[in-house]
Amino acid sequence: MRTLIPPRIPSVTRMPITPMPSYCYRRIAVVRALLFICVQLFTIRIWKTHSNLSDAHKTRLYLDIGDTVTVNDADTSTANTGSGNVNNAELLPAAPDNTSNTSEPCALLFFGVVKDFKSTILPSIRKNIIKPNQHCDIFLYTNNLTVVPKNPRSLESGAHASNVTDAYLLVADNDDVEDHIVIESMESFYSKRGEVLNRTRKNFHRDWGECCVSHDNMIKQWNSIEGAWNLMRAHEKKIQSVSAGLAMSLSSNGNGTIDNDKESTSTSIPYYKYVGLFRMDVFFVTPIEVSGAVAVVAKFSSAYGYNDRIFYGEYKWAKVWATKRFGFIPDFEEKYMLDPKQEGHNRPVAGFHAEFFLKNMMDHYKVPVMKSERDCFMRVRSGARIMQADCQDLPEFDSMNKVAKYLPDGIDLVDKGWIGSTEGLETNITKG
Numbered sequence: 038m039r040t041l042i043p044p045r046i047p048s049v050t051r052m053p054i055t056p057m058p059s060y061c062y063r064r065i066a067v068v069r070a071l072l073f074i075c076v077q078l079f080t081i082r083i084w085k086t087h088s089n090l091s092d093a094h095k096t097r098l099y100l101d102i103g104d105t106v107t108v109n110d111a112d113t114s115t116a117n118t119g120s121g122n123v124n125n126a127e128l129l130p131a132a133p134d135n136t137s138n139t140s141e142p143c144a145l146l147f148f149g150v151v152k153d154f155k156s157t158i159l160p161s162i163r164k165n166i167i168k169p170n171q172h173c174d175i176f177l178y179t180n181n182l183t184v185v186p187k188n189p190r191s192l193e194s195g196a197h198a199s200n201v202t203d204a205y206l207l208v209a210d211n212d213d214v215e216d217h218i219v220i221e222s223m224e225s226f227y228s229k230r231g232e233v234l235n236r237t238r239k240n241f242h243r244d245w246g247e248c249c250v251s252h253d254n255m256i257k258q259w260n261s262i263e264g265a266w267n268l269m270r271a272h273e274k275k276i277q278s279v280s281a282g283l284a285m286s287l288s289s290n291g292n293g294t295i296d297n298d299k300e301s302t303s304t305s306i307p308y309y310k311y312v313g314l315f316r317m318d319v320f321f322v323t324p325i326e327v328s329g330a331v332a333v334v335a336k337f338s339s340a341y342g343y344n345d346r347i348f349y350g351e352y353k354w355a356k357v358w359a360t361k362r363f364g365f366i367p368d369f370e371e372k373y374m375l376d377p378k379q380e381g382h383n384r385p386v387a388g389f390h391a392e393f394f395l396k397n398m399m400d401h402y403k404v405p406v407m408k409s410e411r412d413c414f415m416r417v418r419s420g421a422r423i424m425q426a427d428c429q430d431l432p433e434f435d436s437m438n439k440v441a442k443y444l445p446d447g448i449d450l451v452d453k454g455w456i457g458s459t460e461g462l463e464t465n466i467t468k469g
Contacts, residue, residue, distance in 0.1 A: 141310040142173075142308055142310055143173040143311040144176060144309045144312045145166060145170060145176070145312075145313050145315065146176050146177075146262075146268075147207065147265065147315050148177075148258065148314065149261055149316045150257075150318045151201045151317070153420070154204065155203040157421050158317065158318065158319070158417055159203070160445070161322070162315075162317070165325060166313070166315060166325055168324070169324045170326060173313070173327060173328075174217070174272070174309075176208075176218070176272070177204055177208055177217065177268075178219045178264035178268055179201060180222075182201060182223070184199060185419040186250065188250045188254065190245060190246050190250070190251055193418060201220055204218060205218060207317075216268075233363060236366070237256065238253075240374060242377060242388040242391075243377050244385060258316070258391075259362045259363065262362070265359070266356070269309070309352055310352055311329070312327070312349070312351075312356075313355075314355060314359055316346040316347060318417050320414060320444070321413075321414045322414055323412055325412055331350045331351055331354065331405060332351065332354040333348065333349050334347065334409070336431070337429065337430035340392040341385055341392060342386070342393040342394070342395055342396035343395045345395045354405070358399065358404070361402060365398045365401065368401060369398070372397075372401075373394075374387075374389070414427070414428075423444055
């Protein structure tokens with residue numbers, strides 16, 4: 038019987054596999070990162086162009102300042118409180134030529150109540166806030182008030198409508214407009230801040246009159262300030278998420294593995310370097326440049342503390358000014374607050390007094406506050422009335438005649454408060 042012998046298979050010599058050099062992995066990572074950025078930018082552009090805005094919002098985006106706003110949305114529909122432009126805007130001080138620090142990202146945050154906004158306030162914001170800071174992003178947070186609340190202390194009769202939708206005119210240049218504005222319902226505010234209101238009302242500032250219109254307005258302002266900051270922060274994270282893709286790609290270890298430590302910190306580092314926060318029911322008289330500032334408040338109307346109507350400066354100090362108020366309440370009550378039920382020389386700031394509270398908070402967090410001697414802005418009351426005495430602590434505005442030349446036509450000048458400067462009085466008030 039024959040034995041079958043399998044055919045002989047020739048041996049195969051295998052070539053050794055040479056590992057890819059590490060620089061090839063780095064080049065691949067860079068290419069991946071560039072492709073990722075291109076896709077992200079294209080996606081964002083498409084998203085902005087085709088964002089799902091309501092018809093009412095689309096109507097509001099491209100209005101000129103002299104147009105009438107018409108809105109059919111029942112939740113935000115209000116009466117128009119004014120029309121026309123500021124006739125003598127050329128009398129206002131020219132904004133500085135902002136040529137320094139223009140490469141540094143910055144944000145302008147507006148908070149408070151919308152009243153006489155389109156006809157009186159918006160032109161002054163455009164001239165003296167936006168023009169000197171054209172490279173800054175703009176954010177706005179307000180409440181959906183259809184009528185300006187009655188407050189005899191503030192000369193508000195409660196008879197004037199608040200056209201809250203005019204606020205969209207401030208952010209109309211943004212394609213992603215809904216990322217830059219929030220109009221919060223009053224139901225949402227009371228649900229979120231009801232506990233704080235009940236707690237702090239027990240020690241309301243007695244010199245503001247009976248509880249609790251002025252006190253509640255202070256808490257509403259705190260909520261609006263913090264809301265504007267959170268709105269900016271959400272947009273900031275969206276910006277950072279794009280750059281995070283590049284950071285993740287470049288942080289690969291040569292074998293495609295991501296460095297998780299770098300990924301987790303990609304959105305924790307601030308994007309904006311400078312932030313300005315501005316109450317938006319005021320008429321801005323002098324230009325304000327945000328970039329390059331450290332921690333600035335207005336010098337006038339300190340009222341035994343710090344003027345709480347604007348702040349601008351570095352991100353870290355703006356964050357304290359904008360976000361620490363509610364968390365500071367227990368410390369204030371325990372360490373700094375003066376008993377509002379006791380009579381005596383401390384009565385002017387006893388209880389929850391806005392400016393006194395702010396000064397103690399900023400000092401508590403060791404913020405290097407500087408008082409500006411050139412910033413002037415005046416509160417606007419509904420019905421196109423301007424509190425022309427607001428800047429009286431500044432030599433340039435210490436009389437009605439000096440103030441009048443800066444104000445627009447067609448408004449009433451409210452002669453209230455010409456009683457002399459209160460500058461420096463904050464050093465005379467201490468607890469204990």
